[in-house]
Amino acid sequence: xxxxxxxxxxxxxxxxxxxxxxxxxxxxxxxxxxxxxxxxxxxxxxxxxxxxxxxxxxxxxxxxxxxxxxxxxxxxxxxxxxxxxxxxxxxxxxxxxxxxxxxxxxxxxxxxxxxxxxxxxxxxxxxxxxxxxxxxxxxxxxxxxxxxxxxxxx
Amino acid sequence: xxxxxxxxxxxxxxxxxxxxxxxxxxxxxxxxxxxxxxxxxxxxxxxxxxxxxxxxxxxxxxxxxxxxxxxxxxxxxxxxxxxxxxxxxxxxxxxxxxxxxxxxxxxxxxxxxxxxxxxxxxxxxxxxxxxxxxxxxxxxxxxxxxxxxxxxxx
DNA sequence: TATTGTTATACTCTATAACTATA
DNA sequence: TATAGTTATAGAGTATAACAATA
Numbered sequence: 001x002x003x004x005x006x007x008x009x010x011x012x013x014x015x016x017x018x019x020x021x022x023x024x025x026x027x028x029x030x031x032x033x034x035x036x037x038x039x040x041x042x043x044x045x046x047x048x049x050x051x052x053x054x055x056x057x058x059x060x061x062x063x064x065x066x067x068x069x070x071x072x073x074x075x076x077x078x079x080x081x082x083x084x085x086x087x088x089x090x091x092x093x094x095x096x097x098x099x100x101x102x103x104x105x106x107x108x109x110x111x112x113x114x115x116x117x118x119x120x121x122x123x124x125x126x127x128x129x130x131x132x133x134x135x136x137x138x139x140x141x142x143x144x145x146x147x148x149x150x151x152x153x154x
Numbered sequence: 155x156x157x158x159x160x161x162x163x164x165x166x167x168x169x170x171x172x173x174x175x176x177x178x179x180x181x182x183x184x185x186x187x188x189x190x191x192x193x194x195x196x197x198x199x200x201x202x203x204x205x206x207x208x209x210x211x212x213x214x215x216x217x218x219x220x221x222x223x224x225x226x227x228x229x230x231x232x233x234x235x236x237x238x239x240x241x242x243x244x245x246x247x248x249x250x251x252x253x254x255x256x257x258x259x260x261x262x263x264x265x266x267x268x269x270x271x272x273x274x275x276x277x278x279x280x281x282x283x284x285x286x287x288x289x290x291x292x293x294x295x296x297x298x299x300x301x302x303x304x305x306x307x308x
Numbered sequence: 309t310a311t312t313g314t315t316a317t318a319c320t321c322t323a324t325a326a327c328t329a330t331a
Numbered sequence: 332t333a334t335a336g337t338t339a340t341a342g343a344g345t346a347t348a349a350c351a352a353t354a
Contacts, residue, residue: 014218014226015306018275019210023298024188024282029305031185032228034178056173064168067335072168074186076323081337103330103335121172128178134303143300144177149288151183152169221312230346235314257312257353
């Protein structure tokens, strides 16, 4: 195997049409490429974008509850249970009782969790850079600003 | 019900961190919002983004084969079978034999398919505009150009 | 031998409802 | 009554392997 042909004929043939130029479709396709690159990079750490995202939110000092994780990641609370279960089983995060609300549990990353996140983060950022390699640093910055306005509507 | 609060507390609290500013995450979140808006709009026509995408590619005059559809949409050929089955069952598309390759089948939209696509397209474009309402026409144009470079790498 | 479409199957993801303990 | 977390379950989406017909 010498060079993997990233772009083959059908894509060229079909991309010019109602769909291929649609903003939502471009968003979806760019995201699909980005997600599969990230998942490939994360596989080495037994993580996926989902579990990596939870880990990322949990190793900071925001100390989110499961409900907050669910809302931010647009997941059902029951899905977050499974994700946190997994991280907890692997010693990467812990459930702590919320002092002010005894129903709620605050999720915090362990030292092992922080360490794994650090290396996983470097790997995903490398993969991400690859996916966005067609863009300059300035263009990436601008793209992030634009996407932020869509991702966090008021 | 007067005004649905689109943005609640946890999102504000968590969006400033390693994850919330990550380009890939912003892409994923923007796409999630876009997809769910599109699916809501398409539900009225018994379509989803998947089936709508196939329909869109099939009502033009590119006459793609199933393999081409699979490759362009980044789906497994077996998934395309199910999608085309559904469109065919509903009289929106037909499988025609490819003259030059008797293994392949060319998928073409029927008149009903073209008509449904036309109205569904208006609905999705309305929904899309809603999602991207924070952006000006010029910004949307620029965003499309940028995403195209990620979505169709060379 | 390789490829197109197909079938079957298993696995993951997602959505929903119901339950408990707290508020 | 409502909310946080949990459990169970069913449905949708995804990935894989194997097959027939054709190249």
